[in-house]
Amino acid sequence: MGLAWNCRGLGNALSPTIPKIRALLSKKYYDFIFLMETKCNVSSISPLFRSFGFEMYVGMDAIGASRGLWVGWRSGEKISHVYSCMNFVILRIAKYNGLLWYLVLFYGAPKASMRASGLRGAAVFNEWKVRIELVDIPFKGPCFTWCNNRKGLNRVYERIDKALASKDWFAVFPNIGLKHYPIQISDHAPIELDLNLVQNVNRKPYKLDSWALEHEACLMEIREAWYVNIVGSPAFRTVRKLALVRQRVKSWTLDKKSEWTQKWEDFDLRLEKGMDLVIREGKDEEFTKVDEEVRAFARAAASFWKQRAKLRWTIDGDACTKYFFQLG
Structure with missing residues (x-):
């Protein structure tokens, strides 16, 4: 030493x-x-x-x-x-x-x-x-x-x-x-x-979830973090901005995931009200709006779990593709 x-x-x-x-x-x-x-x-x-x-x-x-x-x-x-x-x-x-x-x-x-x-x-x-x-x-x-x-x-x-x-x-x-x-x-x-510096092998680097980039709110978090005024050399500013972006995006994604369980219940209630309006008054605007939100939410959730699974779904024929159904 x-x-x-x-x-x-x-x-x-x-x-x-x-x-x-x-x-x-x-x-x-x-x-x-x-x-x-x-x-x-x-x-x-x-x-x-x-x-x-x-x-x-x-x-x-x-x-x-x-x-x-x-x-x-x-x-x-x-x-x-x-x-x-x-x-x-x-x-x-x-x-x-x-x-x-x-x-x-x-x-x-x-x-x-x-x-x-x-x-x-x-x-x-x-x-x-x-x-x-x-x-x-x-x-x-x-x-x-x-x-x-x-x-x-x-x-x-x-x-x-x-x-x-x-x-x-x-x-x-x-x-x-x-x-x-x-x-x-x-x-x-x-x-x-x-010569024997203890290495923290259990610490995994944070990886950005691709589904998060489909949300404008997440992109706004990234822009706001990147344009924060930081004093120092170009290298220092870059390192600090990257750390700030990582912190903001990680916080946003964790908050988003915690909402998902409650989100499905909220969608069910809103869809029921929308269907009721369609039946009673013939107005489908609210139902259509909620239905589009549900589909966007489901696509984001599917992207999240696909990334988590780390499987080559499309290549191996495990995804819901035309090739998959032909084999079935």
Whole structure:
């Protein structure tokens, strides 16, 4: 298990990042910790983490009031340092299942102008990533790991901090996952690598019932939810709007289903009154109106149960088709 955080400064003894790191390290046992943008020298912060058991460490000193990397691990772990520079650190791990693994801890350039010009070796790294088929490790927690800390319409959220693993690693650790902590103190969120992250396998994703789209009221719910004014980046607004649409449509469909039992009884009463008007006064307007409502309601109910049954009715000849009656 490991922890990584772009903490944005550890040089000040009164920095709020230090109490937060203490709180994180006191909760769980981490094999390694990776801190970015420490903004101080390696020697000045190493004693702090030695008290938590991270006797072994490597890092890069800050340049002025920016940058700085620090990676620490416990002396009992079979971890060794391979290479390090201002943008990444490579560790060799021989702990798990007697196999040899390499851990690459990567830190991008702090300024957008530097990223635009390209990091040295970035093209080679991307080519290597594709060649060995690294896969994005699934995560739990908030969707975004970075915020520009601006206010109002200028606020932007993105998922910048992430982790990749090879197929071989997934084969050995099928429950591997990331935990995203909320963004706090820094503009980045701490992320936690867990080899045995508990997966909520019983939670099924919500699926929109096709019958609901036949109702104008449902379509209105979707339009109203989508045009709600949400502040943030385009990605953040899209995610929030999709979540809002899901919530509104799910609520609407559940309310609609609860009405169905009572609905048939209401239709029976209204049809009886309509038939009575036809017999006594010869007026069939009310009966025709209710009859059309019943047919529309029945079509929606049939669509619902057909989707629930998950059968290929028409293809297999189980539906009420001409082919079905010919076989009968």
